[in-house]
Amino acid sequence: MKKLFFFIAAAAILVSPPLRGENGGTPADNEAGESVGSPFNQSKFVPDISLILDASYVYRNTRDGEYEKLHTPAITLVPAEEERHGHEEPFLRNGFNFNYAEITFFSIVDPYLELFAVCHLAEDHFGLEEAYFTTRSLPFGFQLRAGKFLSGFGRLNEQHAHYWDFADQTLIYNAFFGEEGLGEVGARLTWVAPTDFYLMAGAEILRGSNARSFGNGKILNVDGTTIKDGSNGPNLGVGYLKTSFDIGELTVLAGASGAFGKSRINHGLDRAGKSGTAFMGDTYVLGGDITLKYMMDSVRFVSLQAEYLYRHMEGDFHSNDASDVMTRSGMMKRQSGLYAQMVAKFSRRWRCGARYDLLQMNRVEESGVEADLPENMPRYSGMLEYNPTEFSRFRVQYNFDASRYGTETGAYEKKTNHEVIVQANLAIGAHGAHSF
Amino acid sequence: MKKTLLIALALLVWAPSLFANKLKVVTTYPYIASIASQIGGDRIKVDFLARGDYDPHTIIPKPSFIARLRKADLLIINGAQMEIGWLPSLLRQSANPAVNPGNPGFLDLSHSVKLIDVPKSVSREQGDIHPDGNPHYYLDPYNIPPIARSILAKLSALDSHNAAYYRSRHDEFARIWGAKSAEWERKFASLKGKRVIEYHKNFDYILRRHGIILAGTIEPLPGIPPTSKHIEMLEGTIAAGRISLILQDVYNADDAARHLSKKFGIPMVKLPHDVGAVPPAEGIISLFDEIVRRLGQ
Numbered sequence: 001m002k003k004l005f006f007f008i009a010a011a012a013i014l015v016s017p018p019l020r021g022e023n024g025g026t027p028a029d030n031e032a033g034e035s036v037g038s039p040f041n042q043s044k045f046v047p048d049i050s051l052i053l054d055a056s057y058v059y060r061n062t063r064d065g066e067y068e069k070l071h072t073p074a075i076t077l078v079p080a081e082e083e084r085h086g087h088e089e090p091f092l093r094n095g096f097n098f099n100y101a102e103i104t105f106f107s108i109v110d111p112y113l114e115l116f117a118v119c120h121l122a123e124d125h126f127g128l129e130e131a132y133f134t135t136r137s138l139p140f141g142f143q144l145r146a147g148k149f150l151s152g153f154g155r156l157n158e159q160h161a162h163y164w165d166f167a168d169q170t171l172i173y174n175a176f177f178g179e180e181g182l183g184e185v186g187a188r189l190t191w192v193a194p195t196d197f198y199l200m201a202g203a204e205i206l207r208g209s210n211a212r213s214f215g216n217g218k219i220l221n222v223d224g225t226t227i228k229d230g231s232n233g234p235n236l237g238v239g240y241l242k243t244s245f246d247i248g249e250l251t252v253l254a255g256a257s258g259a260f261g262k263s264r265i266n267h268g269l270d271r272a273g274k275s276g277t278a279f280m281g282d283t284y285v286l287g288g289d290i291t292l293k294y295m296m297d298s299v300r301f302v303s304l305q306a307e308y309l310y311r312h313m314e315g316d317f318h319s320n321d322a323s324d325v326m327t328r329s330g331m332m333k334r335q336s337g338l339y340a341q342m343v344a345k346f347s348r349r350w351r352c353g354a355r356y357d358l359l360q361m362n363r364v365e366e367s368g369v370e371a372d373l374p375e376n377m378p379r380y381s382g383m384l385e386y387n388p389t390e391f392s393r394f395r396v397q398y399n400f401d402a403s404r405y406g407t408e409t410g411a412y413e414k415k416t417n418h419e420v421i422v423q424a425n426l427a428i429g430a431h432g433a434h435s436f
Numbered sequence: 437m438k439k440t441l442l443i444a445l446a447l448l449v450w451a452p453s454l455f456a457n458k459l460k461v462v463t464t465y466p467y468i469a470s471i472a473s474q475i476g477g478d479r480i481k482v483d484f485l486a487r488g489d490y491d492p493h494t495i496i497p498k499p500s501f502i503a504r505l506r507k508a509d510l511l512i513i514n515g516a517q518m519e520i521g522w523l524p525s526l527l528r529q530s531a532n533p534a535v536n537p538g539n540p541g542f543l544d545l546s547h548s549v550k551l552i553d554v555p556k557s558v559s560r561e562q563g564d565i566h567p568d569g570n571p572h573y574y575l576d577p578y579n580i581p582p583i584a585r586s587i588l589a590k591l592s593a594l595d596s597h598n599a600a601y602y603r604s605r606h607d608e609f610a611r612i613w614g615a616k617s618a619e620w621e622r623k624f625a626s627l628k629g630k631r632v633i634e635y636h637k638n639f640d641y642i643l644r645r646h647g648i649i650l651a652g653t654i655e656p657l658p659g660i661p662p663t664s665k666h667i668e669m670l671e672g673t674i675a676a677g678r679i680s681l682i683l684q685d686v687y688n689a690d691d692a693a694r695h696l697s698k699k700f701g702i703p704m705v706k707l708p709h710d711v712g713a714v715p716p717a718e719g720i721i722s723l724f725d726e727i728v729r730r731l732g733q
Contacts, residue, residue, distance in 0.1 A: 143531045192506045192531045198499040244499035251498050298490035298687040433525035
């Protein structure tokens, strides 16, 4: 809360000079060359600022209280547990949802660097989603980026939520990286090849604190003794290769990505008198993506986009029951999933789309024994969008979600959910870039 | 000082390739490429990004554009915020400092001419407004010579070896342009005092220079498609005073223009807004030939 206050105060200071300038006239406006305002007015140096607001109304056939007990076995936790592990907005609730307000700052720092920051504001907390600098003067097509940023893994990861073609994150990205994707502190080097077609390679070294697949914290016993030390330095490496070419008005974009890191995933192992688990080991995620976009004319297009992700985790699994009896076993997880979507823009203001999500493979071996887990869990979505201008968007989306299970009877019990999401997304301030 | 040193160093590194290869020029729109090749001839390699028959404000930023920007020695843009929605992120991703704004390999043509309709205050209440003024300044034969001079100066600065060649080609182009302009002017002059309706304010520079009156636009605000209420209002304008022409572009829906044309018996003319917008407009000269030909029909 205090952070939020400071942030707002800082933003107010940044924004106030042009407001003063508007009333009093800036020195540049004065034709006689006399300085009307302060001779030290810096309003011309205000960075590009924009604010994006996202809110939705949700109807789900499952009551919130019931939905809270559902999860995807061996992939996600029940929402209450998710919240405990730092996922602030674990799910959309029935009724009104204020999803986020995002404030973006961008400016050139000096001839050599530029800076970009995205602040994520929710009703009661403030988060820094991205804040990084990028070089603008390295030769030979190289660019260096450092700070906190969304990894260039795959097609979807780098896109902020307001660029998404659907109201929610895909199942597979949520499964492996979380609702907000793989956003990490670290550094990246990219290289654009001097070829006739688009070819780009990127390598990232990251802290690796993603709560779903990686993690870098220390894992403790109930008595406070250390089971596994936290990582001493970066523990996640990401690499990717992307290429694109045009065949007439058809554009093809394809990519291959890999993320290799260490995992320290602690789900309350050190809570005395309560059950908990922790996984420590090595994890890698591989991904392949393809996008086909066909322009019919200046306005209309059809695009097809699909991604496939595979995750391999291997290491030690510790669990602690309610009477603090600790067990340890070797664990191997092999999981995969995909999404495929089609979006059509059929007039200046209207777009529609369909998406198929699938959590496919879900094999977990504990001490060499394979667990009996559900596989092939799908979700089907359809959406219709009305965009009065490029600064406002209203979307209706329907989800048929068969990826969540209850465990009340002791066995996994599938609970299908029907969801209708009515979403509003608005942007003010500096003009954002259109995405491909 | 440091900057000059850096540039000198870069030039030293790149000099051999500069002499061996043609200067690679990338332009955002086809009309710029056409003017550049008039001056650069076979000593430069010109490539443009946006299609001439698409809406210049909403170009889809294809990754293949990044590949072209990556290898460019010179980027020439229209400016006046026409490329604001699609170029900046491509330029950033192309990782080619040579063509970044502020560096010698970047040219913004909007600085060569005086822009009209610079708004006093800016709010998106006014639609897709351009804070620097109307960006369609190149759709006026009088603004082409200053554009050509800027391109000549830039090509000569980047490739001084061929400066004399560029100068002679430019002078030849300027001579032809002068003769052509006189021819076109006679046509525009015959429209003086006439009242026209436009879909989007594409041709305001020509209209204003030749005293042609813009009575209204089919879009209620820049970038906003026409509403039935606005068309009703426009019908009132047409009923109140004689309208000679309805000017329509090739990329926006023409149903409203067709409706008004049919209802009031006013000819609708589809005008190309860029090289490549219609097949006969193959270059900067044939673009204006075609505009004039269509206006005369």
